[in-house]
Amino acid sequence: MANSLLLDRLAPRIVEEDGAFRTRMLNIAAGRDDVIALGRGDPDFHTPAHIVEAAKSALDDNQHHYTGPTGMAPLRQAISDRLRADYGLSYTADEIIVTAGVQESIMLCMLGLVRPGDEVLVTSPRFTTYDTAVHLCGGIPIPVPTYQKDDFALDVGEIEARISDRTRMFVLVSPNNPTGAVTPPEVIRKIADLAVKHDILLIADEIYARLIYPPHEHLSIATLPGLKDRTITLNGFSKTYAMTGWRVGYMAAPADFVEALTEPRHTLSINTCTISQHAALAALTGPQDEIETMFTAYGDRRAYLMAALTEAGLSYGAPGGAFYIYTNISATGMTAKPFCEALLRDTGVMVFPGDMFGEPDSDFIRISYLQPLPLIEEAMGRIKGFIDAHKGAAA
Incomplete structure (x- = not known):
């Protein structure tokens, strides 16, 4: 199909961004009812x-x-x-x-x-x-x-x-x-x-x-x-x-x-x-007590995830702030995009690849701990199972 007249005359300041992978991930997620989203940086708490x-x-x-x-x-x-x-x-x-x-x-x-x-x-x-x-x-x-x-x-x-x-x-x-x-x-x-x-x-x-x-x-x-x-x-x-x-x-x-x-x-x-x-x-x-409650919860989730990722054989840079863990998945033998897509298809856990953060062919994924701890624990169980199954298939 030929480009539209408007697209042909797009100003050079508009640099093409590849949104195909994000769209593919969202489409996969839309077809499942068991998705645990650990990708977006959107707090799961209600506004106070x-x-x-x-x-x-x-x-x-x-x-x-x-x-x-x-x-x-x-x-x-x-x-x-x-x-x-x-x-x-x-x-x-x-x-x-x-x-x-x-x-x-x-x-x-x-x-x-x-x-x-x-x-x-x-x-x-x-x-x-x-x-x-x-x-x-x-x-x-x-x-x-x-x-x-x-x-x-x-x-x-x-x-x-x-x-x-x-x-x-x-x-x-x-x-x-x-x-x-x-x-x-x-x-x-x-x-x-x-x-x-x-x-x-x-x-x-x-x-x-x-x-x-x-x-x-x-x-x-x-x-x-x-x-x-x-x-x-x-x-x-x-x-x-x-x-x-x-x-x-x-x-x-x-x-x-x-x-x-x-x-x-x-x-x-x-x-x-x-x-x-x-x-x-x-x-x-107004009162700041709910902010402290959120921060305490993030800290608990962070501590759990750091221990669980280590147990799963994955390394990371220890996060000093925010609510993300940038996790190295090279031990799985996969790069980030194939890992994220297969993880979502096979287990319903959504995380984002380092490719979305300026690192093409990345060995890293971003996990955001913006779900209640029981859901994060469930997600980590699925991730461990996925990694074990992948290693078994590769053996």
Whole structure:
């Protein structure tokens, strides 16, 4: 079949992405009624009730009209207060833009900073939305590899080796997706020195920063002397508050930069859903006990999975944060895509291959522990059975 006229005239900024494998997996899952989904990064918990009630009250009170492009003033102030209390970050309400999830913050940052031909260094394996956003702005994403032997924590030498005269910025994601790796404070300080030395900008994606397991520690790079002026801090509500579908994120940056991006942000979506902004305000200012309950559950699931994967003969980088375990399945003799597809067909367990995180022909899969522990235990039983059957067939 010939291409449509529109497809033939597609702008070169649209880089073709292979969605065939994801679609195939979803089609397989749709044909089964016993699927245990350990793939998506979508918390299984309900959004806490007081957050939902705040949204309902906003609807009842006719609070569903436009807000300013940067977001409701009380919400921006609450974000400012939370950033200071949790991370020691000093941003005023005028230095914050509320966006439709961190996804929109990422796009807004790239629109504001990336010029054609600019190189953007990105922690890898990675959340490939960064690649797409950089491509859309005419830039070139440059992966900075991390390794299982280091629990996928960043190595400053790997960053510096990839800096060129075209490097515009480095994207620091800690804890990282898909590995759960936390970059230690001493490495964060070295990255800060590197940014100053080479005069590069920084994006600090801290969406998982409240999901860090002891003894790991988080350090917000914009708190370091002289770094706030070259850093954009990203965060949001999806992961911590189980609010993925509410689509509320934010970026924090110096006020003059925020002012410059206000009209582009207005052009993208006018404002973040007003109802969701009221919910986000309740999330920040209301009780936090359910957040602690979720975090405790994630910790229990993490501990179980690490032990169960080891028992199954699979290795991994020990995750310091988030809710993923990036697992090496090379011991099975399979690469990630065939492993994931066969596992889903044979057992109904869905996990995602490292190929979806910028690693073609990967030996790794991402397992998210976002199901109740009994279901995770059931899934691990199926995975062990699958591995044993595969080894038996190969013998």
